[in-house]
Amino acid sequence: MAIMKVENVTKKFGELVAVDNVSLEVKKEETLGIIGPNGAGKTTLFNVISGEMKPTSGKVIFRDVDITGKRPSKIVKLGLVKTFQIMRVFGEMTVLENIIAVNPDGVDILKDFNLWDKRDMKALDLPQGEMRKLGIAIAMATNPRMLLLDEPFSGLSPRECLELHRIIGRLREFGITMVIIEHKLKELFNEAERVICLNAGRILKEGTPEEVVRDPKVIEAYIGYSG
Numbered sequence: 001m002a003i004m005k006v007e008n009v010t011k012k013f014g015e016l017v018a019v020d021n022v023s024l025e026v027k028k029e030e031t032l033g034i035i036g037p038n039g040a041g042k043t044t045l046f047n048v049i050s051g052e053m054k055p056t057s058g059k060v061i062f063r064d065v066d067i068t069g070k071r072p073s074k075i076v077k078l079g080l081v082k083t084f085q086i087m088r089v090f091g092e093m094t095v096l097e098n099i100i101a102v103n104p105d106g107v108d109i110l111k112d113f114n115l116w117d118k119r120d121m122k123a124l125d126l127p128q129g130e131m132r133k134l135g136i137a138i139a140m141a142t143n144p145r146m147l148l149l150d151e152p153f154s155g156l157s158p159r160e161c162l163e164l165h166r167i168i169g170r171l172r173e174f175g176i177t178m179v180i181i182e183h184k185l186k187e188l189f190n191e192a193e194r195v196i197c198l199n200a201g202r203i204l205k206e207g208t209p210e211e212v213v214r215d216p217k218v219i220e221a222y223i224g225y226s227g
């Protein structure tokens with residue numbers, strides 16, 4: 001059963017077609033991976049889904065509601081959340097203050113994420129891996145059904161990557177549907193049961209991780225593949 005459907009979405013920036021007539025479905029509780037070379041349109045697709053950008057044409061349906069062009073805050077209320085990048089305003093707040101700002105009843109998530117001991121630290125002072133976890137914790141405090149994660153493994157040490165795998169495993173236990181954009185294919189393929197490869201705004205291939213990386217079109221497009 002689909003929790004989200006992207007129907008013929010196109011996003012143009014002037015002459016540039018960043019997302020070109022993309023249609024896809026995300027099944028309830030699955031973890032879907034999205035790969036593709038730099039500039040393929042992955043982040044733009046997330047921005048359209050999360051409401052930060054209006055598509056030039058096409059539709060996004062989430063839990064049978066047409067969310068196309070709705071405000072991000074409204075989309076978050078429906079349970080679809082893009083994980084948070086810690087930026088200046090929130091960065092000045094402590095870990096605990098960040099969670100409370102989103103949901104006063106959400107503090108238990110910090111214990112689950114091993115962030116409770118860091119609760120009085122300023123968010124911006126956290127090491128990279130823990131800042132990344134806080135971003136996911138803040139998203140979780142909104143009680144989402146589905147999370148969009150854009151390159152969650154980038155810049156993390158091997159030990160931090162392991163911890164993020166543990167967190168993603170917990171999210172799966174909570175029944176959270178996930179879509180993960182990632183260049184670190186080894187990390188992604190540990191999590192995603194299905195993968196879509198985008199190239200020049202279009203879907204090049206969809207299948208299991210093995211099917212996708214073996215596809216000659218994908219190999220040609222995605223020379224950045226490093227295993």
Ligand SMILES: Nc1ncnc2c1ncn2[C@@H]1O[C@H](COP(=O)(O)OP(=O)(O)OP(=O)(O)O)[C@@H](O)[C@H]1O
Pocket residue numbers: 013016018036037038039040041042043044045
């Ligand atoms: N706000 C914008 N205004 C104009 N062009 C944009 C904008 N955002 C993205 N683009 C362009 O759209 C194309 C797709 O960019 P996008 O960021 O979606 O790629 P991506 O697949 O996420 O790449 P990466 O793997 O490097 O993150 C690129 O050519 C990019 O330069």
Ligand SMILES: [Mg+2]
Pocket residue numbers: 042043044
């Ligand atoms: Mg991107």
